[in-house]
Amino acid sequence: MSPIASSDWDQAVDAIQSAHSILLLGHVSPDGDALGSAMGVGLALAAQRGDGQVPRIEVSFGDDPFVVPANLSWMPGEQLLVPATEVSPNPDVVVTFDASSSDRLGLLRPLAEKAPLLVAVDHHRSYDGFGQVSLVDTTAPATAVVARELISRLGIDVDADAAACLYTGLITDTGSFRYAGTTPQTHALAAELLETGIAFDEIARAVFDAVPFGYLGVLGTALGRCQLEPEAAAGYGLVWTAVMAADRAPDDLPFDLVEPIIDVVRKASEAEVAMVVKEDDLGDLRVSLRSKGVADVGAVATALGGGGHRYAAGFTSASREVAEVVSAVRHALDTAVDD
Ligand SMILES: [Mn+2]
Numbered sequence: 525m526s527p528i529a530s531s532d533w534d535q536a537v538d539a540i541q542s543a544h545s546i547l548l549l550g551h552v553s554p555d556g557d558a559l560g561s562a563m564g565v566g567l568a569l570a571a572q573r574g575d576g577q578v579p580r581i582e583v584s585f586g587d588d589p590f591v592v593p594a595n596l597s598w599m600p601g602e603q604l605l606v607p608a609t610e611v612s613p614n615p616d617v618v619v620t621f622d623a624s625s626s627d628r629l630g631l632l633r634p635l636a637e638k639a640p641l642l643v644a645v646d647h648h649r650s651y652d653g654f655g656q657v658s659l660v661d662t663t664a665p666a667t668a669v670v671a672r673e674l675i676s677r678l679g680i681d682v683d684a685d686a687a688a689c690l691y692t693g694l695i696t697d698t699g700s701f702r703y704a705g706t707t708p709q710t711h712a713l714a715a716e717l718l719e720t721g722i723a724f725d726e727i728a729r730a731v732f733d734a735v736p737f738g739y740l741g742v743l744g745t746a747l748g749r750c751q752l753e754p755e756a757a758a759g760y761g762l763v764w765t766a767v768m769a770a771d772r773a774p775d776d777l778p779f780d781l782v783e784p785i786i787d788v789v790r791k792a793s794e795a796e797v798a799m800v801v802k803e804d805d806l807g808d809l810r811v812s813l814r815s816k817g818v819a820d821v822g823a824v825a826t827a828l829g830g831g832g833h834r835y836a837a838g839f840t841s842a843s844r845e846v847a848e849v850v851s852a853v854r855h856a857l858d859t860a861v862d863d
Contacts, residue, residue: 528659528670536619536657537677539641540569543616545580547639548604551623552630553780553810554585556596556696556731558622561645561671563601564682564689565619568675570604571683582606582615586630593780598730599692600685608632617641620655622667622693624648624831645670647697650822650831665705668693672713687720692731699787700728703835704817732784738775745771746785752794756854757819758861760796764853765789766846769803779804783812790814796861797821799853801846809841809849824856 540546548566550558566583573579583604584590590607592599606612608631618639624646626633636642644655647664661670668690675682682690694714698706701714718724749765756762767782782802790798798814811828813821815835822833830839841849 527661527663532657532659533674533677535641536643536659536674539617539643539657540619540678543579545612545615545617546582547611547615547618547632547635548581548583549618549620549623549629549632549636550583550585551620551628552585552587554593554596555622555783557666557668557693558585559583559592559596559599560689560691560693560696561621561667562619563599563604564668564686564693565621565645565671565675566604567601567686567689568678568680568682570601571686572678572680579616580612582611584608584611584632586632588631591778591780593783594778595731595734595780596692598727599689601689611635615639617643619643619645621645621671622647624650625652626654628831645674648822648831649833650826650837663705665703665707665710666693666697668697669710669713682717682720684720684722687717688722688727691717691722691724692727695728695731700732705835735781736775736777738777739781741775742767742771742777742782743785743788746782746800747788750789750792752792753854754794757795757797757857760818760861761794762797762799762854762857763789763792763795764799764801764850766801767803769805769807786812786814790816797857799850801841801849807844809844809846811839811841811849811853813837813853819857819861821860823860824853827856828852 548562550562584606618636643657645659649662651660746765746767753762786800800812802810815821820834821837825832825837825839828839
């Protein structure tokens, strides 16, 4: 059962139904859940309005340069997508998806905060309450689950295009239904989305299994650099590696392409916690953390200025030295383990 109060649902639904302009936002560097949820709701609203142009519906995220991750570039709804710097001012309602705090809105944060109504749709335990209306279910394995309920409560059917986006959110955040947050209801939702006829095999391939050849070399370099620290995380072990911008340079690979490296690193059985330190194009170090359950990496990431949940979290480091990042995480991990 959804823990979201019906008064919150009603307030969000009433505002969206009476709005002339709606801005739907994923968090910065959107993943499949953020963009899939925002676009799923956007496409549902657009399908409902028919031929008219009211309400104006825009989907965006607060990055500049504005780059849709390569594994999501197939997603339908391109006509709704507006670069952050070109978003129309003064929307009646802003709805954020998968952002646990307003700083996750990047350069669109000021616009969102001055909107007449700011609705946050999320599932992170670290959600800080920044929305005027919070549609937040921390038991949901993906924001897409909450997004789907929002569409239902708006009285709109989910067509194949919206379903493809929501399904992307579902498989992204559940690791294709492998992670602990997956429930019978998650599979029921997947079944419902499949009923629309979506090409789930092509979606999975595009999201997880399609990389440029050059990625294989970067992956090899990153794996060759992996360190195992059995004493870390109160003796439960940490495995980590770093991927620098210079590693991506020979093939001019975009930053978002290195995101899935964590899914290989975390396979090491000897370590409870896995980490990948990734240098972005500006030289900042962005850190991905994964836990098998004993350690709460969401708490680690939150303590270091980021967010996430027990099993998956991340932050952007204040330091640009890999050794300092590793040391800070090692330190934070010692208090994040529940025996
Ligand atoms: Mn999510």
